[in-house]
Amino acid sequence: MHRTLAGDLSRLPELLQAARDLAVREVAGLAERPVAAAGPPPGRAPLPDAGAGGDGALARFAERWAPGFSGSAGPRYLGFVTGGATPAAVAGDWLTAAFDQNLSGAGGSWAQELERETVAWLRELFGLGEAHSGAFVTGATMSNTVGLAIGREWAGERLGVDVARAGTAGLGPLEVLSGSPHSSITKAMSVLGLGRDRLRRVPLLPGGREAVDVAALEAALAERAGRPVIVVANAGTVNTVDFDDLRAIAALKERYNFWLHVDAAFGAFAALSPEHAALVDGLDAADSVCVDLHKWLNVPYDAAVQFTRRRDLQVAVFHNASPYLGEPEGEPDFLHLTPENSRRLRALPAWFSLVAYGRAGHREIVERCAAQARRLGAGVDTLPGLRLLAPVRLNVVCFTLAADPTPQRVAALARAVADSGEAFVTPTVYGGVPGLRAAFSNWRTTGADTDRVLAALASASASG
Secondary structure, three states: OHHHHHHHHHHHHHHHHHHHHHHHHHOOOOOOOOOOOOOOOOOOOOOOOOHHHHHHHHHHHHHHHHOOOOOOOOOOEEOOOOOOOOOHHHHHHHHHHHHHHOOOOOOOOHHHHHHHHHHHHHHHOOHHHHHOOOEEEEOOOHHHHHHHHHHHHHHHHHHOOOOOHOOOHOOOOOOOEEEOOOOHHHHHHHHHOOHHEEEEEOOOOOOOOOOOOOOHHHHHHOOOOOOOOEEEEEOOOOOOOOOHHHHHHHHHHHHOOOOEEEEOOOOOHHOOOOOOOOHOOOHHHEEEEEEEEEHHHHOOOEEEEEEOOOOOOOOOHHOOOOOOOOOOOOOHHHHOOOOOOOOOOHHHHHHHHHHHHHHHHHHHHHHHHHHHHHHHHHHHHOOOEEEEEOOOOOOOEHHHHHHOOOOHHHHHHHHHHOOOOOOOOOEEEEEEEEEEEEEOOOOOOHHHHHHHHHHHHHHHHHHH
């Protein structure tokens, strides 16, 4: 064994303690550190030859790189839809690395059963029935890709084509209908060989809504009668957290031939709150569902889950036939269900957080985030330099400059907020108007944090 490796092994408790001390300092100061990194990154160093050992690596990281990491795990990082990592989830993630389980197969480990237990808990949390099976993947993009891949196989089944074996050429054009799809949908369509241009956007409800007009969707389905199609319904759009009427869309399956995939990346968490649960009524009727866990479940990146009613088709797409891996019989190993053979035990941080805080704890996070979004929305409404672009429906505030909201001026506003160190928000375009989004999904965010964000917005918009 290399002498540096041997030395690190002999001093492993001290090395882990030092890493623990750095992590504790960072987490303890997270609420007060600049939310976005300032200044340019350091230049690239040459590849080490002899190696500095674990202590040396830790010291170099702390000096060169840690100061430039964002506060994305903290309470005022409102860009994208980014959760943090609950204390229990952090502990679970550390243990994931320490145990370093090989999930390519059962491999003499109980790890796969822990993942199955966690998937079952999540299925219950989101109001899905036992007809849905699931598996962990990296994020919403991969979850959507898996769902559409199963839908592609379903379309082949309807046309008498085994797409997994024969390829998409025998399938012919397969259209995907959606009102306000996330950009990951067209990325998935490209990866799966369906083609980005096969997305057909369906008219939305009037009044600035991002929810699909179900009557228009029915008309589009009627035009395509006789050929299978995929419908992507949206449970929580990016700009305004609008929800398609899932129950009404599912009812159309009685008359039309389509696969219903629901992108509920963060909207599925509405099921935890009695005040908002009606938004996801009908989710259980979906053929496949996407939920992103490093958003509102507040587990570390990367973690998401996908669900489907057609595990048989999922296995047809993703099974890996090899003598050393075994056949996907009975309860298939997860390598037969997703694109990855090698898989991290992403379920462990989620398992830790669900055990530690339960349904009630995660409901409180959802409801507090929604309350803080309303608080910020009300505050933005009072600022003379800003205006809301849409009502605050759940946990995202979509707003812009009150006057002359050009892309350049809106981008300058976002930079000024980031440069203040107080908050971070990301850009969007809503109704043709450049704007900004503030997405609340972090377990640490309180009213005091929201007031600081509002003050930063007030200052930046006044000076611009």
